[in-house]
Amino acid sequence: MVGGLKGRLSPWVKARAFTWFYAALLFGPTYALLSFWFTRGSINLGTGYLLFVLVPMIVAVALAGFVGNKNRLGFDPRLLASFAVFALLPYTIYDWARVPMNYFFGVAFWDHWFDWGSNISGAPLFALQSLSVGLFTHVSRGWSMAVSYYVLVRGRATLPTAFVFAWAMTIFYWIFFPTFVLVDSKPPFIWWFTAWSSHMAFALGLWYAPRLFSRYFSMR
Amino acid sequence: MAYPRSKAVLVFLALLPVYLGPYMYAYGRTQSNVFPTVETLDGQAMDDVKTGVDNSVTEIVAQSVTRTVNGQPVTWTEVTYTLPFRVLNRIFKTYINFPALLSVSKLTFQATGVFNGTEILSCHHYVDSLIAPTGFEVLAVFGSILKAGNNTVITAFCHGPGSPTFDTAKLSQQNLGVVTISLLWTIDATLKGEKVEGTRQWTGVQSENLLLTFP
Numbered sequence: 001m002v003g004g005l006k007g008r009l010s011p012w013v014k015a016r017a018f019t020w021f022y023a024a025l026l027f028g029p030t031y032a033l034l035s036f037w038f039t040r041g042s043i044n045l046g047t048g049y050l051l052f053v054l055v056p057m058i059v060a061v062a063l064a065g066f067v068g069n070k071n072r073l074g075f076d077p078r079l080l081a082s083f084a085v086f087a088l089l090p091y092t093i094y095d096w097a098r099v100p101m102n103y104f105f106g107v108a109f110w111d112h113w114f115d116w117g118s119n120i121s122g123a124p125l126f127a128l129q130s131l132s133v134g135l136f137t138h139v140s141r142g143w144s145m146a147v148s149y150y151v152l153v154r155g156r157a158t159l160p161t162a163f164v165f166a167w168a169m170t171i172f173y174w175i176f177f178p179t180f181v182l183v184d185s186k187p188p189f190i191w192w193f194t195a196w197s198s199h200m201a202f203a204l205g206l207w208y209a210p211r212l213f214s215r216y217f218s219m220r
Numbered sequence: 221m222a223y224p225r226s227k228a229v230l231v232f233l234a235l236l237p238v239y240l241g242p243y244m245y246a247y248g249r250t251q252s253n254v255f256p257t258v259e260t261l262d263g264q265a266m267d268d269v270k271t272g273v274d275n276s277v278t279e280i281v282a283q284s285v286t287r288t289v290n291g292q293p294v295t296w297t298e299v300t301y302t303l304p305f306r307v308l309n310r311i312f313k314t315y316i317n318f319p320a321l322l323s324v325s326k327l328t329f330q331a332t333g334v335f336n337g338t339e340i341l342s343c344h345h346y347v348d349s350l351i352a353p354t355g356f357e358v359l360a361v362f363g364s365i366l367k368a369g370n371n372t373v374i375t376a377f378c379h380g381p382g383s384p385t386f387d388t389a390k391l392s393q394q395n396l397g398v399v400t401i402s403l404l405w406t407i408d409a410t411l412k413g414e415k416v417e418g419t420r421q422w423t424g425v426q427s428e429n430l431l432l433t434f435p
């Protein structure tokens with residue numbers, strides 16, 4: 001019975017293992033943040049980026065060139081380039097969704113950017129340098145999540161898969177921020193709502209970006 | 221249908237405001253709202269910090285000291301006192317309405333005790349920094365650090381001459397162990413909120429009970 005299930009699962013997993021691995025490599029900025037959180041700041045976020053972003057990215061770039069039978073895997077370097085452009089839109093829409101939450105309810109969605117930027121740069125907490133570096137980490141995380149999604153779905157974004165991905169991100173956000181970010185330890189309702197609604201906007205961005213851009217890219 | 225590359229570039233450029241919009245908003249709100257609010261709250265927090273000195277100086281030990289002056293042994297006593305002082309009300313609310321502890325460093329306490337026009341003791345105490353959370357604690361630990369650090373009492377050691385210049389034993393006998401003196405004190409510290417850093421000085425003159433050893 002188990003052997004039969006394993007036998008059926010094995011080709012299914014094998015066919016997708018490389019794609020999952022590749023998507024996992026591109027998820028690096030999130031690993032960097034997790035390493036910073038899990039060690040309670042003992043691993044500087046900048047160090048986390050070197051270890052968990054730069055190294056996986058080098059592996060990903062090398063793999064993109066070396067991988068054989070690209071058609072079977074469903075993507076090639078040119079397709080990856082289009083994913084990189086698609087991925088610019090979803091996190092922007094995610095942040096647009098948070099703008100009214102700040103304007104009407106005062107939820108400062110960029111408050112952690114100061115913490116992250118200050119931790120990496122050593123600049124004072126409330127300085128534009130900290131904000132800028134923190135913004136970079138935020139953008140890199142959003143972009144990498146979107147690229148990973150496009151790799152997972154091989155560029156064929158659909159609303160159901162986009163929403164599943166965004167729900168997973170929301171749950172991740174709901175668990176990890178209150179656990180590891182002190183100021184989010186006891187967030188008010190509007191915080192939970194903002195986290196959810198902005199990730200749903202991210203899902204719409206994931207779905208819409210290929211439709212907007214694909215006519216400008218040769219997908220095959 | 222394949223579109224020309226020039227059109228792709230145009231579309232990308234047209235999308236620039238969409239890409240940059242939320243971040244321009246964040247920078248704009250930071251300059252117009254976050255920084256001024258943080259600076260105001262920091263300033264208020266610094267103004268709200270109170271300091272004070274206990275109204276009792278307690279003699280803890282009188283030590284006999286002998287030195288040779290011009291070939292002759294000279295003996296006198298040196299008295300050590302304790303004087304608690306305090307830094308209060310360090311908790312403040314940040315711009316996201318989260319409690320924080322105002323950073324207090326380079327804390328210097330100096331005081332002079334005067335009895336009948338004579339300086340009988342002087343105090344100097346330095347603390348590099350008061351307890352502060354790192355920001356990586358869990359909420360319960362953070363809360364306990366905040367509570368512990370909100371009001372701090374520090375015991376300073378003061379020193380002064382004993383007999384024959386100032387005979388504490390005799391005075392204690394005459395006054396049942398308590399003598400009223402005048403105390404002039406100064407506390408200096410560097411305070412830092414989330415953004416603003418500055419030095420503050422508090423001074424005071426007060427009547428002080430000098431608690432002498434009474435048999």
